[in-house]
Amino acid sequence: MVALANAIVATVLVLVLVAVFPLGKADLASERAALLALRSSVGGRTLFWNATNQSPCNWAGVQCEQGQVVELHLPAVALSGRIPAGIFGNLTHLRTLSLRFNALTGPLPADLASCINLRNLYLQRNLLSGKIPELLFRLPDLVRLNLGFNNFSGGVPAEFNKLSRLRTLYLQNNQLSGPISQLSLPDLEQFNVSNNFLNGSVPDKLQKFPQDSFLGNSLCGRPLKLCPGDDASASSPSGDIPNNKTKKKNKLSGGAIAGIVIGSVVCLLLLVFALILLCRKKSSKKTSAVEVATVKHPEPELPGDKPVDELENGPGPHSNGAHENGYTVAAAAAAAMAAGNGNKAEANGGGGSGAKKLVFFGNSATAGAARPFDLEDLLRASAEVLGKGTFGTAYKAVLEAGPVVAVKRLKDVTISEKEFKEKIESVGAMDHENLVPLRAYYFSRDEKLLVYDYMPIGSLSALLHGNKGAGRTPLNWEIRSGIALGAARGIEYLHSQGTNVSHGNIKSSNILLTKSYDARVSDFGLAHLVGPSSTPNRVAGYRAPEVTDPRKVSQKADVYSFGVLLLELLTGKAPTHAILNEEGVDLPRWVQSVVREEWTSEVFDLELLRYQNVEEEMVQLLQLAVDCAAPYPDKRPSMYQVVQSIEELRRSSLKEDQDQIQTQHDLVEL
Structure with a gap:
């Protein structure tokens, strides 16, 4: 009975402590330990975090809300090596992670999937490798994803369609190969897969993006050149294929054809005449040189070669602009x-x-x-x-x-x-x-x-x-x-x-x-x-x-x-x-x-x-x-x-x- 009473007292004491002391402090302590472990694993020339400071919220690049680390910004701080496992499992409240412009290598750690609140992930300009990790597709709130300028290989997975909130997807300058999967992301605003080893045709839903998004690959289809065997009508928005009835209706009579031919010839002659006039007008403008007769002015003294600040073609905001000898x-x-x-x-x-x-x-x-x-x-x-x-x-x-x-x-x-x-x-x-x-x-x-x-x-x-x-x-x-x-x-x-x-x-x-x-x-x-x-x-x-x-x-x-x-x-x-x-x-x-x-x-x-x-x-x-x-x-x-x-x-x-x-x-x- 005494043992039972002691157990009950201990349980009540734990419940009281939990009620009095928020769990946020325990979370912050684990987050602090995770950040220090990250620093010791990948270094960084500007990570002068004060280890004696109990709160990481005052460290450079770390932002907190309600006692939890929600943003980690460490761009261009000479991080190198692999990101170890066991770090992000203690940073589950992250909404933004920026490790761009470093020298991180290897694949992404699997426990990054624990950051289910992650909205912005910036990993461009590193040396990360391997296939695009499946763990990314378990981050449902992801809005901005930038994996550009790394060494990722493999294809562009169709699983990106799971990220229904995605607005930015940058995959340029990697080693991706194969065709681009059919992606259907309604909110996608920015997309780039240029300078990879991709081939095949550009998916229909991605043809709205400019050519720069696809250059440096073996891709075809709009907005690039049409694929072999395609024609302009086949890639038209309507995509309608005329049936036999439509073809019959579209047949023209001999008189209509003759009228079209005559009209075309007349239009061609008018166009040639207009081009001749336009070319004459342009040539006269392009080489319009104004002949100037002998100008009988006294030869003034030219400006000397005295040193002046090198501004070339434009003065500074406070130049005096004085004339010389009263002559321009x-x-x-x-x-x-x-x-x-x-x-x-x-x-x-x-x-x-x-x-x-x-x-x-x-x-x-x-x-x-x-x-x-x-x-x-x-x-x-x-x-x-x-x-x-x-x-x-x-x-x-x-x-x-x-x-x-x-x-x-x-x-x-x-x-x-x-x-x-x-x-x-x-x-x-x-x-x-x-x-x-x-x-x-x-x-x-x-x-x-x-x-x-x-x-x-x-x-x-x-x-x-x-x-x-x-x-x-x-x-x-x-x-x-x-x-x-x-x-x-x-x-x-x-x-x-x-x-x-x-x-x-x-x-x-x-x-x-x-x-x-x-x-x-x-x-x-x-x-x-x-x-x-x-x-x-x-x-x-x-x-x-x-x-x-x-x-x-x-x-x-x-x-x-x-x-x-x-x-x-x-x-x-x-x-x-x-x-x-x-x-x-x-x-x-x-x-x-x-x-x-x-x-x-x-x-x-x-x-x-x-x-x-x-x-x-x-x-x-x-x-x-x-x-x-x-x-x-x-x-x-x-x-x-x-x-x-x-x-x-x-x-x-x-x-x-x-x-x-x-x-x-x-x-x-x-």
């Missing part, structure tokens, strides 16, 4: 050109009349002008020096008719007029929203001028390293990441024009900005026009180590230069010799040395450190920059991959923010 600088160059050449019938000049041309590309109306301007307009324009760059001096010219243009006066052009025209025609044909368009050019024996759209904000170099006093617009993460993406898209477009097409002179002073801080790449295609003496040592901070001739820069060397540009954008520091009269640093080496000492936050510009909520994205972009600036060309990504990475970075961070807002909204409703 652009007019000075044009007057010298006209005075020196106007009375000569040069072999270079085209025509025995001695007149010279200002040749426009495409629509001759420039920068919104109602009519084309000519050399006489440039002579009368008020202008200011913008800067002296690698290929010449740039001026801002304000024409009397209204438009503002940037005029670059080239130096050290050693090629013939015929070769110059051939090369500059290809530059003028470049058309992309992230390039500064070349509007017109002038060629004579003594002067070569290029006319561009004027970019009002100026260059990225001026914005990063110019005035940092009162009134400066702070460059937040949104602006900087947007500039990085715009510049990457512009360079990627250049590379897409051919395997031998590169920029050759990528640096922050050649990234110009519109009023809305959209990036425009300038000075493309000019490296092949000038001699080697026009590439001074001050670009060495951007130059890839394998480059010996600045006129022969590969696309991988462009990627290196862009990597240095990204480091400059993130750190706020100028690379070696990039700015005159100011000491720079070897950015790639400096960043690697700081990161190696586990002081990653010390790398970033102080203006960026005030935005703590985007530190993960900053670290990811930093890692991408380091990859681009790898010493060996074959270790660098392509610009296409760089654009994809930055787009994904910006998109996923936005989605995570939206998911967090949605999660908070859902919790409020509950």
Whole structure:
């Protein structure tokens, strides 16, 4: 009886303790132990978790609600090795798990299936392998799943259909093979299986996604090319197959056929006539060169070669823009050109009349002008020096008719007029929203001028390293990441024009900005026009180590230069010799040395450190920059991959923010 009484007392005591002390504390203790076990298993250079702190809710990357760990964000912290089993079985309240941009290997642990509340799983940019694990299909609340840029193999399972709430499914850049299963996910918004070994046709329900979602495979069907044996009518939305009755009804009489033939011939003749007129009109516009007679102006003194901050085609936000000698600088160059050449019938000049041309590309109306301007307009324009760059001096010219243009006066052009025209025609044909368009050019024996759209904000170099006093617009993460993406898209477009097409002179002073801080790449295609003496040592901070001739820069060397540009954008520091009269640093080496000492936050510009909520994205972009600036060309990504990475970075961070807002909204409703 005594023993029975003691047992009853003990049971009551346990029940009282459970009622008084919430189970959440016991759960938090087990979660704390699981996180410490994870850290000891896979390391991590920035996991400075204080083991003496009883609550993991104060650790970096850990978020808690009601005494439970609900989010774990550990991107780009050098995690490596396999994720051991027995960790996630104690983290069952997780709703978001982000282990992206690390070096994790092997398959996923089976106990991840215990996290049945998981909504967002970000595992991209690791070395995970094996087939897509079946455990994922036991996570019914999964909304965002990103397994891209790993080593997963096997097929794309039909079991994904079990994840009825799935909105994002990224599987690109793995080793998946075979056909894509018929997926029917009504809420799917983002899908990508590009750069795998998949074959067969694209399933009907996935044909709504763009081509980029399927490139790099052996797939066919919309939105790609039709599969062999398919025809356009078979893939039409209706998919109707006409029966015999319909065929009979569709037979036309002989008179109807004759009428159709006659009508077609008439339409064809009218179309040919219209095309002839259109071609004549286009040819007259494309080569609309304004003949300028001899301009009898006194030859003024041209601006000297005094050092100026390298802004190239765009002033800084606080430039003075003073005129020289009371005479406009652009007019000075044009007057010298006209005075020196106007009375000569040069072999270079085209025509025995001695007149010279200002040749426009495409629509001759420039920068919104109602009519084309000519050399006489440039002579009368008020202008200011913008800067002296690698290929010449740039001026801002304000024409009397209204438009503002940037005029670059080239130096050290050693090629013939015929070769110059051939090369500059290809530059003028470049058309992309992230390039500064070349509007017109002038060629004579003594002067070569290029006319561009004027970019009002100026260059990225001026914005990063110019005035940092009162009134400066702070460059937040949104602006900087947007500039990085715009510049990457512009360079990627250049590379897409051919395997031998590169920029050759990528640096922050050649990234110009519109009023809305959209990036425009300038000075493309000019490296092949000038001699080697026009590439001074001050670009060495951007130059890839394998480059010996600045006129022969590969696309991988462009990627290196862009990597240095990204480091400059993130750190706020100028690379070696990039700015005159100011000491720079070897950015790639400096960043690697700081990161190696586990002081990653010390790398970033102080203006960026005030935005703590985007530190993960900053670290990811930093890692991408380091990859681009790898010493060996074959270790660098392509610009296409760089654009994809930055787009994904910006998109996923936005989605995570939206998911967090949605999660908070859902919790409020509950």
